[in-house]
């Protein structure tokens with residue numbers, strides 16, 4: 001069966017790093033989503049996101065879409081199909097609202113993981129360290145960034161929490177999580 005690993009969590013919690021790791025080490029394909037936010041330094045359209053104007057964003061067909069820190073973000077059924085054509089195990093990075101939509105609409109196929117960081121200072125340091133064209137701290141302080149600092153009540157019994165304080169430990173716990181959820185190989 002085709003499966004989808006949904007990664008959500010606060011800005012700077014490590015969603016992108018974990019998603020890249022799953023692609024590099026465990027054969028996951030990534031669902032690329034659409035956004036109207038400007039690219040950060042080094043981000044490439046078609047690889048990190050499909051970067052859209054407000055007009056071009058409106059022309060896509062979305063499975064779900066949200067406003068996050070004043071920008072539109074959306075994921076399409078076509079994007080998921082494309083990812084599943086490459087691998088039966090796909091990964092998608094979403095805010096918690098989008099994560100809830102996948103849990104509700106594709107419950108059999110979705111495994112939802114909320115990434116947490118124990119110390120607010122560490123989280124702030126991680127977003128500040130990144131070379132953003134925008135201010136990473138501002139992203140964290142947005143309404144949606146603050147909401148995603150905790151697992152929202154509606155998602156609480158639908159996602160597994162992975163604490164990403166220490167990268168070595170995160171790698172070990174990720175492997176356990178993949179095995180426990182039958183996401184370790186294509187079998």
Ligand SMILES: Nc1ncnc2c1ncn2[C@@H]1O[C@H](COP(=O)(O)OP(=O)(O)OP(=O)(O)O)[C@@H](O)[C@H]1O
Nearest residue numbers: 010011012013014015016017018126164165166167
């Ligand atoms: N366990 C860890 N230890 C130290 N640094 C980490 C760890 N996990 C991630 N980082 C670093 O923290 C920063 C933020 O990580 P990342 O970009 O993956 O977060 P994100 O959740 O995707 O953020 P956003 O939602 O804002 O895009 C990056 O510089 C990343 O390399």
Ligand SMILES: Nc1nc2c(ncn2[C@@H]2O[C@H](COP(=O)(O)O)[C@@H](O)[C@H]2O)c(=O)[nH]1
Nearest residue numbers: 033034066068073074075093094095097098
């Ligand atoms: N619900 C959705 N959330 C998405 C989508 N693509 C990304 N995201 C989430 O938005 C925030 C901000 O992302 P950033 O790259 O600007 O830091 C983050 O939580 C992403 O996971 C989407 O298509 N739908």
